Amino acid sequence: MAAMSMIQALNSALDVMLERDPDVLMFGEDIGYFGGVFRVTEGLQKKYGLKRCFDTPISEGGIIATAIGMGAYGLRPVAEIQFADYILPAFDQLVSEAARLRYRSNGEFWAPITVRAPYGGGIFGGQTHSQSPEALFAHVTGLCTVIPSNPYDAKGLLIAAVESNDPVIFLEPKRIYNGPFDGHHDRQVKTWVNHPAAEVPEGHYTVPLGKAATLREGREVTVLAYGTMVHVAEAAIEETGIDAELIDLRSIVPLDIGAIVASMKKTGRGVILHEASRFAGFGAELSALIQERCFYHLKAPVARVAGWDTPYPHAFEWNYFPGPARVAAALKRVMEEN
Amino acid sequence: MAAMSMIQALNSALDVMLERDPDVLMFGEDIGYFGGVFRVTEGLQKKYGLKRCFDTPISEGGIIATAIGMGAYGLRPVAEIQFADYILPAFDQLVSEAARLRYRSNGEFWAPITVRAPYGGGIFGGQTHSQSPEALFAHVTGLCTVIPSNPYDAKGLLIAAVESNDPVIFLEPKRIYNGPFDGHHDRQVKTWVNHPAAEVPEGHYTVPLGKAATLREGREVTVLAYGTMVHVAEAAIEETGIDAELIDLRSIVPLDIGAIVASMKKTGRGVILHEASRFAGFGAELSALIQERCFYHLKAPVARVAGWDTPYPHAFEWNYFPGPARVAAALKRVMEEN
């Protein structure tokens, strides 16, 4: 067992899969010789050769189309999109092709592809290096969408994604690549060292898609989060002293509805978090599901804390980002009601 | 005043705008000489000349990129996408460019474009001629999304869209192009003739974006719908005899939150309808908003009736389509609770 950062854990997952399965290969912009702009594929081309991990033209649509064709042939391609913001030129490929291939061909063809993309804000990346498009994928029947919050999960989920026979969008919160981030941007930057979830086995293991993790049990309120917001939630819970149950969804499709409902029935109060802008974001689905399934247990309206309904603004990153103060305020509000 | 079908009303709106404003022009696949596969632009090329209404290459991304450039120059282009399903190759143009241009340039450039697309199911069009992608647009800050349910609104909303200085996605429920459709697919096909909303003035008028229409006042339950589902709702309300208030949202961005909240506070019960698949669909946002804003008025969980979470299946259209029986069942369920 070694302490790994999220980047190292992801690299290890890819390494393990390249080693185990000759049908696994990966490609994307700058991921070959250079090892990717975030260095997630560092060393893999050198270790496994040019054709197992290589650079592609700057053409996200072409990357995904190529991956789908390879997947249909029988390989397990892992495509990297350099930033999740740049996945949109491939949106039609993902929605009209990857997500629909199995269904429309009655299982003759399918797309066992994994699409990795650094995602989310908090790095002063401005509008086109900070977005969180998960809601767009969640609405598409036939796509899985995974968002890890720590190195252990990142590795286990990525291996599960690569081994899955369904197309998986694997969103990597880039702000927590090198250390957990609780939204206190003015405090010292942390690394993953000494974080319990940074203890990552060297070899093969999986974290199943569709299983949430209850990171903190609590009786008063349920907090649903994923990615970076899990750490923000932890900070806000600690700071408010509220006895909250914190659930890290880990994948939003498949969604662990059982865990959500059980917790909400227990606490009767809920706060949903995401970085993406609020309107028609994934929090809306969570809120609707809770309301439909736990209505008679609810003691207060379920709250959403999310990015504002504006594009991601460079200079106002910390006004936009739903940090611990906003989460704490929502927790208190939800506790005060009724 | 003339009785017009939705197609005629849309054609009339475009005619009025071509006549009034030399900066209005339109283009899309097969819309020129031929007048469009649904004939919405019929006669316009002949009347206004080749350059006011013309055919384009089959390239949705190119169509929207061209429209944005023209819009930035100062024209008011109206682009047709032949089916809403085929808008996805232009998704990046719409999200990363049209929606963000004004914001990122601090108002130096903007994209006063209207993107029309026949939309929704009910015509046995199979997977790629039946989809309802409105939720994907609703989540994108900077885009307006409009969905008319009748000829009068269609014309007034389309003129408002063309005159708007913001980019508008204008989704035309193709099943009601030629007549209202209440989901009783086994009954005789109706035309718009004699429908009150088919009385359409010849000239210029607008229906403002962001203003819902209360089509039926009621005290027991609020039904929120748009497009074809408005007619399904009417049928289901009539058939159940429940005293429902029916709100036609007309545009989902901007959303008439005032009308929704006022009605929900009055009735305390709600049913939300859309054709699109349920998960992370626009109904989720409506449900979440209601729950957040009307929690203490709610007598029962707000229900969603929507397409199933599968691709749109050709042979099972009527099993998939959320027809009057499913809506009626939801109405009854919502009335029975508590």
Place this chain on the structure above:
Amino acid sequence: MAEHLTLHIPKPPTRPGDAPDFSHLQIPPAGALPRPDSATPARELRDLSDGLIRVLDGEGYAVGAWTPTIEPQRLRDGLRAMLLTRLFEERMFRSHRQGKTSFFMKSTGEEAIGAAQSMVLSPRDMCFPTYRVLSWLMARGYPLNDLVNQIFSNERDPLRGRQLPILYSARAYGFYSLSGNLGSRFGHAVGWAMASAYKGDDSLALAYIGEGSTAEGDFHEALTFASVYHAPVILCVTNNQWAISSFAGIAGAQEATFAAKAAGYGLPGLRVDGNDFLAVWAATEWAVARARANLGATLIEFFTYRAAGHSTSDDPGRYRPADEAAHWPLGDPIVRLKQHLIAIGEWDEARNIQFEAELSEMVRSAAKEGEAVGTLGKSKPPVSEMFEGVFERPDWRVIEQRKELGV
């Protein structure tokens, strides 16, 4: 310098009411072009993009360097596949008029392309089709019943009612899953071919795209990947002059040939008479040899004509001269192959009449059988099929919804 700028909107030479006019086309005689070795560097092949590879002359004789060597029986098999396609499509088109299916499309005039290529390619190769290459399946003996059942969306529909008629999938016949959206599978062929090369396999990929659809970004992306990674793929543009109501000029045909696009990627671009079974065959053999020699992709433009309407929803008389099809200068591919077989003494009218009767009867009986199972709405797969295959294993949403629907 002009007084002021003007916007150019391309227009076809003729419209309804005009006499058909193909005089703007430059049709070189059969046999005119040389046949460079298939290992020739792309930059030396540019002339092939502006010419037209033609083998069959006006009398049905094969002439010139591109003449392929084909066993007469194979030629008859080709004729059979084309004729079967023609007859089957006519029957199904009528079925649509009778309300037996929701939708149908014909490939009239383009049958040589799929038929010849299906025969040249090996069973291990994979074709990424458009909706207009049914002859590929016909040449490989795909069961007519399965086609009919898919078209009628009935209980025996191999795609279980999930897909619009004619959007077949037939993996065992080297025929990739079709879908309604244009262009988006062109790059899958490149990915497939790259996968085959990655594995040291010998399976090639072949993809089709309509000339109208070449305007999609996917086309360029596929060519770029094919070029950069030397993918063993044959990329085919079927230039049938029309994209629904839009003439090929709207896709740029007045500015350059579609084959000429190959040069920008360093690929050979062949321009081929698509109504000439032998020319299609020869060009395909050339591209196959090139791909198998690890020399990468070839772009082929098949110059042909969409003789029928776009689909059952279309009336071409609204946008082109009613009798334009009859004036297409490259003739009918079935007539031309038949003429060739007769010219070389391997066929005659009497056999042809019998042949046609046999094939018609096959089609008739397949249609009847399908009708017995059920036509649109009269029979369909179990409704539960709607919920299958969204993911490899159903998730709670489809399980719950299936329960809610009671199926």
Place this chain on the structure above:
Amino acid sequence: MAEHLTLHIPKPPTRPGDAPDFSHLQIPPAGALPRPDSATPARELRDLSDGLIRVLDGEGYAVGAWTPTIEPQRLRDGLRAMLLTRLFEERMFRSHRQGKTSFFMKSTGEEAIGAAQSMVLSPRDMCFPTYRVLSWLMARGYPLNDLVNQIFSNERDPLRGRQLPILYSARAYGFYSLSGNLGSRFGHAVGWAMASAYKGDDSLALAYIGEGSTAEGDFHEALTFASVYHAPVILCVTNNQWAISSFAGIAGAQEATFAAKAAGYGLPGLRVDGNDFLAVWAATEWAVARARANLGATLIEFFTYRAAGHSTSDDPGRYRPADEAAHWPLGDPIVRLKQHLIAIGEWDEARNIQFEAELSEMVRSAAKEGEAVGTLGKSKPPVSEMFEGVFERPDWRVIEQRKELGV
């Protein structure tokens, strides 16, 4: 036929540790290519796509048919714009190291392109830039202060803190709004040009795209529309050999030139020495004349070299020989223009030294002024700016959210 298929992955000739090697490049001498009239049909111009239009020879003399006629003062203005760009970028790069901004990118070695084109194009034309054509703005006298304030995202940032540094927008200077996503504005230029033609206006559009980004579908779509509608637009590929860590071969440069892509659209494709101010000028004049004569679009490939790292986040020593830039055979555009001015007797070293000092002082004082307003995080526009400009008029969501945030 090969034994079995293999997958080809392109590789650059050298990597870190290797000696730089540009021997694979074919660099023709200056003045070698003819200059056909700008009304020449595209198909007669294909040789221009494979050659290289060069004007300045090794001694700084202008030679050959492409030699433009430029007033010496205009040449000095061009030199000024380039030098100012170079000095400004060096200063801001250092500011990034000092934490004064979040991000920066340099255009070192590519300054001739934006500068010459900005001067050839008229004030009414619109440029659709990439992030590497600051010299366009410099040539038009865009205020340095505004640049600095944008880069520092401070209170006076003309884009009100909404945009990443260097993603300027400057309508009055013919400079369209930049964004981080690559390629997606190339088609806007075509739309703009079509709009101008639609209105009978005389405004042209000019767009840039990196050679790496030509692989995006947007590139093809823009060329297709430009070709079909004869749009008065100049479409420029800046082939600076690198796309972050990926050499141009990953974008297809080993298979064909980028200029060669024009032929597939029936457009002229010029390949131009991008480090030669006079060649850039001449080629641009040619394309402008063509566009103004309603003869449509031109594709120009500028052959150049990205001498610096990709951005402040990049260390090119990780993927290419450390001293590769110094070996670029086409030299430094600033040095070459200066040498030319001296050769024709319109400049000397002494004036150059003074010139540099003046420009350095301008940059220094603009930087200082910006620093006085505030650097990253030390000063910013009012937070309420975050909520402005989403729509023309704010909707209830931003109104409520603004209230919630208390701004």
